[in-house]
Amino acid sequence: MKDARKKEIFELLIKAVVEYDEESIDELCRSAVENQIDPQEAIQNGLSRGMHKVGELYDRQEFGIPEVLLCADVFTRGAEVLKPFIQETASSEKLKCTVLIGTVEGDIHSIGKNMVKFMLGVGGFNVFDLGEDVPAQHFIDRIKQGNVDIVALSTMMTTTLASMKSIIDEIKILFPDMKFMVGGASLTNESAEKVGADGYAENATAAVKKAKQIAGALKAG
Amino acid sequence: MHYSPRKELYTLLRGGEIGYFPRIIPINPPFVDLMKAADVFWPEAHKNSTLMAKLAATCDEILNFRVMNVPFDMTVEAEALGREIVYKDSITATPQVKECSSDDLSILEFGNEIMTKGRFPVVARAIKLLCEENKSKASVVPFIEGPFTLACLVIGINAMYKAMIKDRAKAQYVLERLTDLSILYAQTLCASGADSIIVLDPNVMGLTVKQFTEMIRPVYQKLTQTIQSPLILHICGNVSPLLGVLCSTGFSAFSFDYPAVPIQSVKNALDGKMKIIGSVPTITHLLNGTKEDVLQISLQLIEEGVDILAPSCFVAPETPLENVKAMGEAIDIWNRKRG
Numbered sequence: 001m002k003d004a005r006k007k008e009i010f011e012l013l014i015k016a017v018v019e020y021d022e023e024s025i026d027e028l029c030r031s032a033v034e035n036q037i038d039p040q041e042a043i044q045n046g047l048s049r050g051m052h053k054v055g056e057l058y059d060r061q062e063f064g065i066p067e068v069l070l071c072a073d074v075f076t077r078g079a080e081v082l083k084p085f086i087q088e089t090a091s092s093e094k095l096k097c098t099v100l101i102g103t104v105e106g107d108i109h110s111i112g113k114n115m116v117k118f119m120l121g122v123g124g125f126n127v128f129d130l131g132e133d134v135p136a137q138h139f140i141d142r143i144k145q146g147n148v149d150i151v152a153l154s155t156m157m158t159t160t161l162a163s164m165k166s167i168i169d170e171i172k173i174l175f176p177d178m179k180f181m182v183g184g185a186s187l188t189n190e191s192a193e194k195v196g197a198d199g200y201a202e203n204a205t206a207a208v209k210k211a212k213q214i215a216g217a218l219k220a221g
Numbered sequence: 222m223h224y225s226p227r228k229e230l231y232t233l234l235r236g237g238e239i240g241y242f243p244r245i246i247p248i249n250p251p252f253v254d255l256m257k258a259a260d261v262f263w264p265e266a267h268k269n270s271t272l273m274a275k276l277a278a279t280c281d282e283i284l285n286f287r288v289m290n291v292p293f294d295m296t297v298e299a300e301a302l303g304r305e306i307v308y309k310d311s312i313t314a315t316p317q318v319k320e321c322s323s324d325d326l327s328i329l330e331f332g333n334e335i336m337t338k339g340r341f342p343v344v345a346r347a348i349k350l351l352c353e354e355n356k357s358k359a360s361v362v363p364f365i366e367g368p369f370t371l372a373c374l375v376i377g378i379n380a381m382y383k384a385m386i387k388d389r390a391k392a393q394y395v396l397e398r399l400t401d402l403s404i405l406y407a408q409t410l411c412a413s414g415a416d417s418i419i420v421l422d423p424n425v426m427g428l429t430v431k432q433f434t435e436m437i438r439p440v441y442q443k444l445t446q447t448i449q450s451p452l453i454l455h456i457c458g459n460v461s462p463l464l465g466v467l468c469s470t471g472f473s474a475f476s477f478d479y480p481a482v483p484i485q486s487v488k489n490a491l492d493g494k495m496k497i498i499g500s501v502p503t504i505t506h507l508l509n510g511t512k513e514d515v516l517q518i519s520l521q522l523i524e525e526g527v528d529i530l531a532p533s534c535f536v537a538p539e540t541p542l543e544n545v546k547a548m549g550e551a552i553d554i555w556n557r558k559r560g
Contacts (some may be wrong), residue, residue, distance in 0.1 A: 066386045106311075
């Protein structure tokens with residue numbers, strides 16, 4: 001297919017995500033498939049680029065959380081349409097790295113955690129979500145089932161920071177080599193280090209970068 | 222001349238000056254060391270007026286902060302409206318509203334009798350007890366939820382954020398009804414003896430200036446115009462873009478989150494129209510720092526122009542007593558230096 005047409009469809013997908021246009025996203029994704037665009041390419045060069053743009057608009061304070069949530073809905077809807085057409089191949093860009101994510105015990109906030117989960121998925125990670133108010137034992141039970149490379153913990157509240165530390169401590173007793181990423185409104189780089197995390201990210205975009213760094217180091221190691 | 226502690230706070234919140242830095246430190250829900258000192262613990266103190274009052278009084282009795290805050294969590298209003306609350310049997314756990322998403326707005330059809338529901342009477346009675354027993358030594362300053370954060374708790378956080386764009390009529394209805402609830406609640410607390418009220422509305426941090434101006438400012442104005450007592454607004458996180466609009470909300474003071482918001486930008490934006498409260502970082506300094514760290518940042522904040530010193534957010538339950546006390550010591554050092 002002509003590169004120009006392909007580019008045009010990518011631009012339309014980006015626009016639909018940024019303008020949280022849920023009316024036209026299904027049709028646009030179907031037209032990508034009909035035009036023989038690789039669905040993974042449509043996700044990466046269309047929908048995901050749209051979400052990156054959304055992240056930039058949020059960073060510039062032109063978008064608030066309401067816009068981000070609506071854009072994320074359109075992204076998810078588009079990805080659902082494209083998913084059945086994806087063929088798993090050796091060249092698949094999945095990182096083969098699994099992140100186990102959850103909001104720590106005592107805290108039920110989900111928005112930040114869900115944004116990170118979502119962006120990690122976009123970034124090529126397998127993500128397993130344990131939900132909110134998750135005690136250490138639930139993380140440990142899931143890690144025992146195997147294939148967990150990184151544990152990502154979220155807390156929004158200052159009052160549950162100690163819970164985050166004790167979850168990390170408990171997991172480390174059984175899995176001393178496990179890697180941890182943390183994030184949430186109450187954290188900083190410094191406090192993340194204090195709770196024993198290997199990485200801290202201020203927002204969902206930064207979380208993907210940090211996860212890739214950790215995944216890269218794991219691969220190299 | 223020195224004012225009484227209650228007069229100090231009242232004078233400042235009404236826009237006056239007192240000529241020295243007040244030894245008033247608001248935004249202090251109790252932490253574990255205070256629970257031990259009072260031999261009163263969570264979760265019992267969340268539900269029992271006598272225990273709630275006894276624990277709140279420690280902020281004045283032990284810390285000499287001259288402000289007593291109740292309740293110790295953010296679920297009182299949602300609970301009274303019928304939302305499910307998760308109480309954990311732990312001295313460090315605050316009750317939380319079970320996350321929900323509901324299109325059923327019948328929950329918002331309430332009358333004045335709502336004030337008899339849930340823990341509204343518990344908080345009101347705790348305030349009465351504090352006023353009776355403290356004989357005006359310290360101010361009683363309860364926390365209530367701001368309308369937007371309460372809306373997120375009541376109809377679901379995702380649903381409320383999205384409604385701000387997709388269904389503004391619904392968002393507006395929810396905000397107006399919950400503002401009516403906040404007014405009823407605030408009036409009840411003031412009638413029980415509260416000197417001032419801190420309105421906690423952290424979730425507005427995620428809104429754009431346009432959304433805040435069009436949808437939130439009007440309900441803030443209704444709140445501040447209806448309640449006679451001075452109101453303090455607290456928003457955590459980086460609210461720099463919203464600072465310019467805060468001046469026209471009618472709040473007497475703004476409690477900000479440092480270093481997420483630089484003090485100079487708060488000063489510039491508020492331009493003396495609201496008092497500035499804040500903002501000793503709760504995690505890096507109060508929880509994880511040393512006493513010296515807290516002294517240093519407190520003196521720096523006073524030097525840079527806060528009107529009232531306070532933690533930047535709710536202190537973590539595990540925070541060391543010495544670190545919290547150091548905020549008061551910093552004020553004493555400052556006032557001694559200034560004679």
